[in-house]
Amino acid sequence: MALLGPHLTALVAYLKGVCHASFSTVRKFLRDVVGLTISRGMLAKVAAKVGAALERPYQELLERLPDEDRLNVDETGHKDRGDLLWTWCFRAELYTLFKIAPHRSADVLLEVLGTEFDGVLGCDCFSAYRRYMRECNVLVQFCLAHLIRDVKYLTTLPDRRDQAYGERLREALRALFGVIHQRERLSAGEFQRRLQAARAEVLRQGTQDVPPTAAAARLAKRLTLYGDSYFRFVTTPGMEPTNNVAEQAIRFVVIDRHITQGTRSKTGQRWCERIWTVLATCAQSGRSVWAFLQAAIEAAWQGEAAPSLLG
Secondary structure, eight states: OOSSOHHHHHHHHHHHHTSOOOHHHHHHHIIIIIOOOOOHHHHHHHHHHHHHHTHHHHHHHHHHGGGOSEEEEEEEEEEETTEEEEEEEEEOSSOEEEEEESOOSHHHHHHHHOSOOOSEEEEOOOHHHHHHHHHHTOEEEEOHHHHHHHHHHHTTSSOHHHHHHHHHHHHHHHHHHHHHTTGGGSOHHHHHHHHHHHHHHHHHHHHSSOOSSHHHHHHHHHHHHHGGGGSGGGTSTTOOSSOHHHHHHHHHHHHHHHHHOOBSSHHHHHHHHHHHHHHHHHHHHTOOHHHHHHHHHHHHHTTOOOOOTTO
16 A cells, blocks of 8 residues: 555545446546556555455454344355355344355354354345254244245246135235334234234244145245244344345445456455445444545554444
8 A cells, every 4th residue: 555645545445345446447537537547456456455454343343243132144146256156244233244255055154153143143044044043043033025025926826726825825914014014003012912913823824724736835834844933023122024134235245246247366355345344334333434444544554453343
């Protein structure tokens, strides 16, 4: 970062991270607007050093994850020189962390959260989460929005038995969300009573009088095995019934992937993990990304510890 001062270094990081600008675009901006000619290779080195400056605040969040009471998790593909990797998103109440891993298995959850995670994990019903749930006895809130999507699919199948089964389940789910939407108008006790009754009705409609079709049998089996895990939010204050918060947080990563086409090195992967974590966490807390980048780079410039993303 010696060629660029802290302010210009922060500007490069902002253009690259927040604005999804390529190194070529950043180079043109610096040349045409700032009057500074700098090579793409030097810009890559600047980004790598910014990534190093963000290591401490990133590690602080990574080490906090296993102690969270509630976490929402999602994952999406990531390309590095054409190889398929996976970006995992961990969203806690106060921060969001991204980790790029070589696979999409429960091994990532074991590495990041450990075998004794004692919180509730909000996620979809993907096999990695089911394995983590099974092997480590972890409490899970499977996404109800995904369940609704699968129920709606049943109503589109040609077999009228599937359609009827799907309609029964959809009505029960509609009644459940009707209760959820009345939360502010009901006393705490009445809300819980109605919620428990609506939950019981969904499970009854999903596991009783199931038609002998493959599609209906698959969904009924899932509700029989994991029914409680679709309704963990009923007994876990603050837990949402859907995984929307993690899915929304990861959208920025998907946009960045479409624009940049991924990374080309381990250094690039670390840069992405850390800058995405900064962006998402600052947005979550209402903090200025620009101010945080400046503070972190100034600290690195002075040989001091970077500030915390937790305030």
